[in-house]
Amino acid sequence: MKIGILCYPTYGGSGIVATELGMALANKGYEVHFISSNLPARLDITNPNIFFHKVNVQTYPLFQYQPYDIALSSMIYRVVNLYKLDLLHAHYAIPYAYAAFTAKQMLKEEGKDVPLVTTLHGTDITLVGQHPSYKHAVEFSINQSDAVTSVSESLKRDTLKFFNIKRPIEVITNFIDNRVFTPEIPCQRNQFAQNDEKILIHVSNLRPVKRVGDVLQIFKNVQAKIKSKLIIIGEGPDMELINQFLEENPELINKVRLLGKVNDLYRILELSDVFLLPSEQESFGLAALEAMAAATPVISSNAGGIPEVNIQGVTGYLAEIGNVETMSNYTIKLLSNPELLCEMKVNAKAQAETFDLTKILPLYEEMYKRTLQTFSKTTKS
Numbered sequence: 456m457k458i459g460i461l462c463y464p465t466y467g468g469s470g471i472v473a474t475e476l477g478m479a480l481a482n483k484g485y486e487v488h489f490i491s492s493n494l495p496a497r498l499d500i501t502n503p504n505i506f507f508h509k510v511n512v513q514t515y516p517l518f519q520y521q522p523y524d525i526a527l528s529s530m531i532y533r534v535v536n537l538y539k540l541d542l543l544h545a546h547y548a549i550p551y552a553y554a555a556f557t558a559k560q561m562l563k564e565e566g567k568d569v570p571l572v573t574t575l576h577g578t579d580i581t582l583v584g585q586h587p588s589y590k591h592a593v594e595f596s597i598n599q600s601d602a603v604t605s606v607s608e609s610l611k612r613d614t615l616k617f618f619n620i621k622r623p624i625e626v627i628t629n630f631i632d633n634r635v636f637t638p639e640i641p642c643q644r645n646q647f648a649q650n651d652e653k654i655l656i657h658v659s660n661l662r663p664v665k666r667v668g669d670v671l672q673i674f675k676n677v678q679a680k681i682k683s684k685l686i687i688i689g690e691g692p693d694m695e696l697i698n699q700f701l702e703e704n705p706e707l708i709n710k711v712r713l714l715g716k717v718n719d720l721y722r723i724l725e726l727s728d729v730f731l732l733p734s735e736q737e738s739f740g741l742a743a744l745e746a747m748a749a750a751t752p753v754i755s756s757n758a759g760g761i762p763e764v765n766i767q768g769v770t771g772y773l774a775e776i777g778n779v780e781t782m783s784n785y786t787i788k789l790l791s792n793p794e795l796l797c798e799m800k801v802n803a804k805a806q807a808e809t810f811d812l813t814k815i816l817p818l819y820e821e822m823y824k825r826t827l828q829t830f831s832k833t834t835k836s
Contacts, residue, residue, distance in 0.1 A: 577738030661691025
């Protein structure tokens with residue numbers, strides 16, 4: 456099977472999942488073609504079954520905003536034609552499913568067609584998709600897809616609530632390869648904390664929806680009771696908020712480590728005692744799952760699909776969005792009880808195993824085959 460994967464190239468959840476899925480398919484012998492504006496962050500281009508096609512946008516002074524969607528549709532059309540793809544998989548409704556639909560119309564003009572699978576990841580539904588400028592285009596793109604999947608039950612409910620969807624939505628959750636979370640060369644804990652200090656960690660793109668201010672306040676509350684360090688991994692607009700917090704709390708400057716983007720995230724996650732995820736919205740909570748794969752319990756909000764991953768009182772604790780006091784108390788409770796912390800570390804790792812790539816990949820393969828069969832019957836009739 457020849458599969459075209461359309462995705463964002465960044466470190467965001469949808470791009471990571473799309474890339475990991477494509478590489479896993481390539482490892483099983485499928486021919487996988489990535490179509491994106493840049494090489495996806497984690498893509499192993501040395502795999503002989505993986506191809507990358509960069510979408511180039513020609514700059515013209517006439518356009519205030521360069522027409523990326525048109526260039527994307529044209530590239531999809533060309534790749535399908537040149538490499539005889541069997542199926543397209545768009546990760547994110549806008550612009551990928553929308554551009555794929557346009558490419559399909561171009562192909563139909565030549566008597567060709569290819570089925571389109573669209574996976575909904577989160578903000579394409581909960582944020583971008585609900586904006587009046589995009590809502591009808593998102594709804595149209597979903598309904599014109601030949602198969603639609605969602606990464607969580609929560610996101611499926613939101614999609615059906617906000618849009619008039621005529622296609623069935625199949626939930627295929629996000630996943631991780633647990634083998635990756637066994638580092639060959641582990642980091643030394645004393646690189647980040649003293650023996651009598653606990654390590655809290657937060658990983659995100661530092662956007663307002665991640666509520667980085669809550670992360671900082673939780674840490675401040677915990678630090679007042681338990682010696683600890685805070686590691687923040689990621690880059691984004693709220694970095695200034697972090698700098699302001701440190702200016703206002705100079706006594707914590709040496710307690711907070713800002714690492715930016717890192718390649719071997721799991722090597723640091725495995726050193727951590729608690730992962731903080733107080734997000735305002737998460738369609739699934741992939742960052743939490745990665746922490747749990749490294750045997751790190753999670754203190755989180757109960758937003759979106761997080762409760763489907765982080766189980767209250769088992770793998771960590773959940774609280775209402777913005778309830779910093781409760782999250783702080785849960786963190787203190789966990790860090791001050793070594794037996795409980797050890798138990799939750801074991802539980803977190805076990806929960807991560809239920810979302811392993813080996814369990815989720817067959818669901819995608821079966822869905823692809825089913826979509827191709829249905830598409831073939833429809834086009835013949």
